[in-house]
Amino acid sequence: MLIRNKILICLIIMAVMLAGCATKAVKGNNEQARPAEKLSSIFSKEPSDRELFDEALSYLTNNPKEPNYHEAKVR
Numbered sequence: 001m002l003i004r005n006k007i008l009i010c011l012i013i014m015a016v017m018l019a020g021c022a023t024k025a026v027k028g029n030n031e032q033a034r035p036a037e038k039l040s041s042i043f044s045k046e047p048s049d050r051e052l053f054d055e056a057l058s059y060l061t062n063n064p065k066e067p068n069y070h071e072a073k074v075r
Contacts, residue, residue, distance in 0.1 A: 056072040056073070
C-alpha cells in the first residue's frame, strides 16, 4: 500500500510538472505588436562613489607635473 501511494504521488507530481510546461497554441493573435521596452535604468545609473574616487585619483597620478586638487575635486 505504501509503495502504491509513493507511485501515485510521483505520477501526480510528474503530471503537474508536464502540465506546467505545456504551452497554449497561439491562433489569431489580434493584439497589436508593441516594440520591446528598453531597459534604460541599467545604463542611466550614475557612477558610484568608488568609481568617482578612482577617476579623481587617476587624474592626479597621471600628470607628471604638480597635482591639481581643484580639478580633481570638480570632476
